[in-house]
Each structure stands twice: as C-alpha cells, then as structure tokens.
Amino acid sequence: MTEGVIKPLDSPIPLPAPIYRDLRAIYTLWLRDIIRLWRDKVRLVGSLIQPVLFLFILGGGLKGRFSAGFSGGGNYQQFIFPGILAMSILFTASFAGIAVVWDREVGFLKEVLVAPLSRTAVVLGKVLGGSTNSLVQGLILFSLYPFFGIHLNPARFALAVMTMFVIGLAQTAMGIALSVRMSSSQGFMVLLNFIILPLYFLSGAMFPLNGLPKWLSIAVVLDPVTYGVDLLRGILLGAHHFSLPVDILALGAFGSIMIFLAVRLFNMESPV
Numbered sequence: 381m382t383e384g385v386i387k388p389l390d391s392p393i394p395l396p397a398p399i400y401r402d403l404r405a406i407y408t409l410w411l412r413d414i415i416r417l418w419r420d421k422v423r424l425v426g427s428l429i430q431p432v433l434f435l436f437i438l439g440g441g442l443k444g445r446f447s448a449g450f451s452g453g454g455n456y457q458q459f460i461f462p463g464i465l466a467m468s469i470l471f472t473a474s475f476a477g478i479a480v481v482w483d484r485e486v487g488f489l490k491e492v493l494v495a496p497l498s499r500t501a502v503v504l505g506k507v508l509g510g511s512t513n514s515l516v517q518g519l520i521l522f523s524l525y526p527f528f529g530i531h532l533n534p535a536r537f538a539l540a541v542m543t544m545f546v547i548g549l550a551q552t553a554m555g556i557a558l559s560v561r562m563s564s565s566q567g568f569m570v571l572l573n574f575i576i577l578p579l580y581f582l583s584g585a586m587f588p589l590n591g592l593p594k595w596l597s598i599a600v601v602l603d604p605v606t607y608g609v610d611l612l613r614g615i616l617l618g619a620h621h622f623s624l625p626v627d628i629l630a631l632g633a634f635g636s637i638m639i640f641l642a643v644r645l646f647n648m649e650s651p652v
C-alpha cells in the first residue's frame with residue numbers, strides 16, 4: 381500500500397439498522413424520564429397533594445349536600461373520584477412538555493437532535509416517558525378507590541388502568557406539541573394553564589353533565605377530556621353520559637391527533 385493512502389476496509393463496521401437505533405432511542409428517553417421521576421421524591425409526593433385535597437376536603441364537605449342525584453346512585457365523593465384521577469393524570473402528563481423546554485434551555489435537546497436519530501423516535505420516547513410517569517402517579521391515587529366504596533373486578537380494574545394510560549398518552553403528546561416553539565419554561569407554564577384549566581373544568585369532572593345551559597353543553601361536547609372522564613366514570617361507577625363507543629372513539633381520535641401533531645411539529649421546526 382502506498383504511504384499516505386488509507387486502504388478502505390474490506391468489511392465496514394456494522395451499524396445498527398435505523399429502526400433498531402430508533403427503538404433504542406425511544407427506550408433510552410423513556411427510561412430517562414422514569415429515572416428522573418423516581419429520583420424526584422418531592423415531585424412524586426407533592427403532585428398528590430392537590431388531588432387528595434379535592435377528594436377529602438371538597439368531596440367530603442359536599443358529600444352530605446349532594447348525596448343523591450348522580451347517575452349510578454353514588455355520593456359526591458364517588459362521583460368526583462374519576463374526575464380527580466383524570467386531573468392528576470392530565471396535569472402530570474401535560475407538564476411533560478416543560479421537560480422538553482428545560483432540555484432545550486440546558487442544551488440536552490440539541491445533543492439528542494444532532495444524533496443519528498429520527499425526530500419521530502425522540503417524540504415517541506418523550507410521549508411514552510411522560511405518559512408512564514402520569515400513569516404511575518395516577519395509580520398511586522387510584523389505589524384509594526376502596527375507601528370510597530368502589531368495588532372493581534379484575535377486568536374493570538384493567539380497563540381503568542388502560543384508560544388512564546391513554547389519557548396520559550394524549551395529554552403528554554399535547555404538552556410536547558405545545559412545547560415545540562416555546563423558548564422559556566415560564567412562558568410555557570402560562571400557555572399550559574390557559575389551555576389545561578378550561579379543558580379540565582369543562583370535562584364534567586366536578587359536576588354532572590345533565591341539565592347544563594346550551595352554550596356550556598356545546599363546550600363540554602367539544603372538550604376531548606370530557607370523554608376520558610366519562611369513560612373512567614363508566615368503568616368505575618357504571619354511569620355513562622355518552623355511550624361507550626363514543627367515549628372510546630373520541631378519546632382514541634384525540635390521542636392519535638395529538639401524537640401526529642407533536643411528531644409533525646417536531647419534524648417541521650427545530651426546537652433548539
């Protein structure tokens with residue numbers, strides 16, 4: 381071989397296939413979010429304070445005043461339990477977008493994006509991580525259901541867990557989609573509260589959907605969180621406002637649209 385000339389390798393070093401590489405990236409980003417939650421005990425415990433206050437103080441205070449009139453014959457604490465579950469998942473999952481903004485601020489996101497990975501894999505890893513975290517925190521609260529006189533068989537328990545995961549998946553994707561063009565965590569918090577609070581309060585989590593004013597009924601029907609709360613309430617209490625297929629289709633459609641939107645925006649615009 382002539383000096384100074386590098387002979388090409390006869391057998392180049394094998395690299396992982398793109399799909400395999402993306403799957404490893406999804407797993408790594410998912411695991412990173414799980415580890416961050418596990419190490420942040422204050423966040424894990426503190427996120428339960430607000431739902432517990434709603435359940436035991438607000439629910440306990442109004443239990444005697446609204447002891448009847450709910451579908452399924454339950455009391456007010458039983459009625460709001462699915463809505464409080466949805467609230468815990470909703471806020472935890474949506475705030476996963478803050479992690480994306482924070483990763484951009486500290487430079488971690490830039491390092492991820494310059495790696496030979498598809499941005500779709502990055503989004504899916506963050507969505508799965510955020511939805512798993514929201515499910516974990518939701519399950520801690522969900523474990524209180526025997527205290528409210530709710531009885532579940534294994535099938536209904538599994539359906540409730542699946543519904544909670546899908547709600548978390550959809551809300552995490554929405555949070556990530558909102559975070560793509562945000563440059564500061566403070567601005568993202570303002571935008572998130574502007575969107576999340578109306579979604580929650582219009583979902584029927586705290587009040588029955590029967591006999592509402594027409595304008596409020598329209599807003600409730602347009603709110604995608606309504607169908608997640610209604611599906612949870614139907615599984616836990618046997619009380620549906622909408623039919624089961626309507627709840628499943630609406631929640632599934634909302635989750636699919638949010639994931640598609642998050643992937644689309646992440647691929648169109650550099651979040652660095």
